[in-house]
Amino acid sequence: MKIAVCAKQIPDPALDITYSEGLVSRPDEQVLDDTDRYGIEVALQLKEKFDAEVTVISMGKLGTEKGIQQALQMGPDKALVLEDDSLSGSNSLMTANVLSELSKKVGADITIFGTESTDGYSGVIPQQVSRMLGLPCISYIKAVEIADTVSLTRQTSTGSEKVQMPSNCVLSVTAGGVEPRYPNFKDIMAAKSKPVEKISLSDIEFSAVQNIEFIDIKDVSTTKQGEKIVDEGEGFQVIIDKLKELKAI
């Protein structure tokens, strides 16, 4: 079994996202999107059970590759990454085009994603990749049971449903679905010698086009002149009185 798992490098999410010409500003050092740790964890659990080979796939500005290393530290075997200046500001479909081609290069039976990135949150890339690959998409996975077969629990608007994992498919895993492992010192050192293959746009079949034109960013902030009280013991009463005044209770 071969597995491709997507990892995105994003600006440190603890800092506010800044924009330049409508694009997210990306420093040289970017980190692994925590959302991707769930997908990687599922990939590693499958690897342990079925002796699969796990390849991290990623596109975007590579910089110091810190985020790629963080992904490899968790336990995947190698990485296949694509960086090309012309992809800066890609729409979802362009991104999905690149990632589906990377999945093909890996020869992946199963391609795994988080549900949406923390900086772009378009929330459609796994589904688009599945459609491009002509494979079923099992989206919003919230639990995984691995025995001789793999049972996947999907989040739905009314609850959840279980399906058996097909032998060829695309998965998206929700945050909290599994418990991502923490790498130890040995894992961190081992990741440094794992192969990171770099390819360019000319190495893949790429046909998606940009159809979304940036116009502007408008400031629509409204400052609220709310009341702020430092609690000196009566804070709870202030809240209760306010709830009464609002007829909430």
Add this chain to the structure above:
Amino acid sequence: MKTLIIGEVVEGNLSSGALEIIAKSQELGLEFEVATVGTEESPNIGSESFKNTYLKCNETQLSLGSVANTLKTMVDEQSISLIMAPSTYVGRDLIAFLSVDFSSSQVSNVINFSIEEGHVITSNSINGGESEYNSKITSDKKFLLIRPKSFEEVQVELSNTNYETIEINSEDPEVFDIFIEEKSGPQLEDSKIVVSAGRGMVDSSNLSLVEDLASKLNAAIGGTRAIVDAGWMPYSQQVGQTGKTVKPDVYIALGISGATQHQVGMKDSKYIIAINKDEEAPIFQISDLGIVADTLSIVPKITENL
């Protein structure tokens, strides 16, 4: 502009997300029709004021790939150029599939849109709602995922007549177990009061304090992405950019710092009460009443004295 709105059946009725987009489409004078996805028998989704097609799926089969194929045919045959769905689990899957079929990328998380000289102009909310990101779609087909609660719902009589039904036959994987969450108590989307928890609750075991307060107030419970990522709460309870949008009468933020990702999902609540021990927490900039206090000790006091 010929428009298709993708709705869902929710508890036998047309989803609120669809009703919101219908209202906006009427306001803009768009020539629209609706396609509604569901599994129930004869739901109340028909209206005399618009055309609706019911795409009836078998609940024991994943069907959205096949639903997308049917929608593709509708778009082709009727030369539809604007296709919209609420940003739900189903909406996201369908718009994603169709955007591939028509080689036109979607715009996600749209909070408003307009038509100018035949082009669709979309607005997204960024920086926690402090800025609006505007863009223009230049392709012939235009796909939008609309954030729920961006518009008021249309007021319309719905019945189980006035629509055509198409049975969807799917070849996608089979569903072998279905679990319907028992909806006990108020739900996030329509509750008048929402109590939400963040990292300031320190440990998942302290969520019982939040539950006790919510139960006294008859409130729904939400959480930030940070605590959902930490596994304290299911994804379905996440409020924010990548979770749900809520607009209750009263929103009570407990130990929530107010990251922009969270603000987007709750800043339009009518009245916001925030409790945080950090006086500088950004949540206080958008709250109507802010209490600087240790969340863990003040919450039980509120509950006891209600």
